[in-house]
Amino acid sequence: MTTMPTTFFEWVFFLLQQYGGIFVKGAVVTLLLALVGTFIGCLIGFVVGLIQTIPVGPNTGAGKRVFYKIVRWLLDAYVELFRGTPMIVQAMVVYYGSMSVFDIDMSAMFAGFLVVSINTGAYMAETVRGGINSIDPGQTEAATAIGMNHYKTMRCVILPQALRNIMPQIGNNLIINIKDTSVLNVISVTELYFSSKSAAGVYYKYFEVFFITCVIYFVMTFTVSRILRWIEGRMEGPRDYQLVTYDPMHDPCGHFPLPTIKKEQEK
Amino acid sequence: MEQDKRILQITNLRKNFGDREILKGIDFSVDKGDVVCIIGPSGSGKSTLIRCINFLETPTSGDIYFKGENVLAKYNDLSLYRTKVGMVFQQFNLFSNMSVLENCMVGQTRVLRKDKESARQTAMKYLYYVGMADYINAKPHQLSGGQKQRVAIARAMALEPEVLLLDEPTSALDSEMVGEVLSVMRELAEAGLTMIVVTHEMAFAREAASKVIFIDQGVIAEEATPEVIFKNPANPRTREFLSRFNQNN
Ligand SMILES: Nc1ncnc2c1ncn2[C@@H]1O[C@H](COP(=O)(O)OP(=O)(O)O)[C@@H](O)[C@H]1O
Ligand SMILES: [Mg+2]
Numbered sequence: 001m002t003t004m005p006t007t008f009f010e011w012v013f014f015l016l017q018q019y020g021g022i023f024v025k026g027a028v029v030t031l032l033l034a035l036v037g038t039f040i041g042c043l044i045g046f047v048v049g050l051i052q053t054i055p056v057g058p059n060t061g062a063g064k065r066v067f068y069k070i071v072r073w074l075l076d077a078y079v080e081l082f083r084g085t086p087m088i089v090q091a092m093v094v095y096y097g098s099m100s101v102f103d104i105d106m107s108a109m110f111a112g113f114l115v116v117s118i119n120t121g122a123y124m125a126e127t128v129r130g131g132i133n134s135i136d137p138g139q140t141e142a143a144t145a146i147g148m149n150h151y152k153t154m155r156c157v158i159l160p161q162a163l164r165n166i167m168p169q170i171g172n173n174l175i176i177n178i179k180d181t182s183v184l185n186v187i188s189v190t191e192l193y194f195s196s197k198s199a200a201g202v203y204y205k206y207f208e209v210f211f212i213t214c215v216i217y218f219v220m221t222f223t224v225s226r227i228l229r230w231i232e233g234r235m236e237g238p239r240d241y242q243l244v245t246y247d248p249m250h251d252p253c254g255h256f257p258l259p260t261i262k263k264e265q266e267k
Numbered sequence: 268m269e270q271d272k273r274i275l276q277i278t279n280l281r282k283n284f285g286d287r288e289i290l291k292g293i294d295f296s297v298d299k300g301d302v303v304c305i306i307g308p309s310g311s312g313k314s315t316l317i318r319c320i321n322f323l324e325t326p327t328s329g330d331i332y333f334k335g336e337n338v339l340a341k342y343n344d345l346s347l348y349r350t351k352v353g354m355v356f357q358q359f360n361l362f363s364n365m366s367v368l369e370n371c372m373v374g375q376t377r378v379l380r381k382d383k384e385s386a387r388q389t390a391m392k393y394l395y396y397v398g399m400a401d402y403i404n405a406k407p408h409q410l411s412g413g414q415k416q417r418v419a420i421a422r423a424m425a426l427e428p429e430v431l432l433l434d435e436p437t438s439a440l441d442s443e444m445v446g447e448v449l450s451v452m453r454e455l456a457e458a459g460l461t462m463i464v465v466t467h468e469m470a471f472a473r474e475a476a477s478k479v480i481f482i483d484q485g486v487i488a489e490e491a492t493p494e495v496i497f498k499n500p501a502n503p504r505t506r507e508f509l510s511r512f513n514q515n516n
Pocket of ligand 2: 313315435
């Protein structure tokens, strides 16, 4: 029979030994929820942001225009609704609502992933829209002028730049999600906060347990924040460039362009 | 035959922005090998006109014929037409996420669907031509204005267009860089490329143009050879514009 711990650190050590596995499991679930939720949220955000920035000009047909209008109205409603209500309430509504209204018995975990994803999606939609709009329209014009359509322009020119610009925002969302998935305890998702609460209840050691929880949350967010900063640095690319010496005589295309143009004009 | 030489024909082109009529019925034609310089006071509609030619702006009415065929009737997808009518912008508008070489390849690979190697070769050909072959790895923000504009010209030329449109290609440049861009344009003109150039570089217009068009308040006020426009303009407004212009420069 081991003697019961007395000091704060003894308790922390004891609780770690007793519930280490539960903490780890909780942390893993939290990370999974945050990572998957942010990832799917980003996908949703990109799709919504893209649809909202499709140019509607005087050449767009009337039917198409009405269609875009309806779709955009729905997407706007989605964004406003999910930005304008707390995630904790969304979790309750989705989880219990799906059960009582639609008779769908989704697992709490699934409801958790769903809520985090669509919640993040609503925020990311606005971020992506801003990211796209921040790119100088001159580049879109240049792309149009070399014959690229809207899709190709987005894919090759605008989105790569927008993505780079909104990386800090994505990171922010991921960190917020690591912390805010704790609200999913209300539908009994066994993430870190929920697990901690269960562990704390056994010996009524709330302070000691949540001290450990606090450290785990911070380690997770801090690590993620550093990794993201490193990725951002990588995306910047090299700061300088190497000159290359180009000798047209040693290139398979090493003929001089001047006569070529002339020939084309003459034929 | 006369008809084969004609590469662009613009008839009764009008453009409104809201209820303001910016272009009030423009007619002119461009033959193969022509260098048409468009001059005129700022706000007179020069950019709007040149942007209508490749449909960056949709004309309110009027027609554009490319090699005898009505563009809107023939090309239901304007992409193909735009690859034949290149454009160079005042603000360069290079793709900032791409290197110099990629800027000159992306249109070839994505629009013309050429394979990478032949796209690279064509890109190198024109980059060499504009004197930027050594800079293929640079990103646009690492270049000077003159270098950017030369890359922009190479990007447009890499699609081997039949007409090149240039909208004040030297207006955003510091004066010491104007020369390098103008000399590329002179070489292109000498090589026989068909060009429509909106410019304030009267010396260039005088030497290189086969025809000068003076636009004032949305109409062509005068269209003539450079000799006539610069030495003996028929329209008093042309004379006034040029003399005011010479005072300011
Ligand atoms: N997208 C637009 N919307 C409304 N007015 C415009 C637009 N583009 C140009 N204009 C107006 O059209 C007129 C001609 O412009 P522009 O063709 O750029 O002149 P220029 O190139 O000869 O200086 C100007 O008065 C300008 O304000
Ligand atoms: Mg202009």
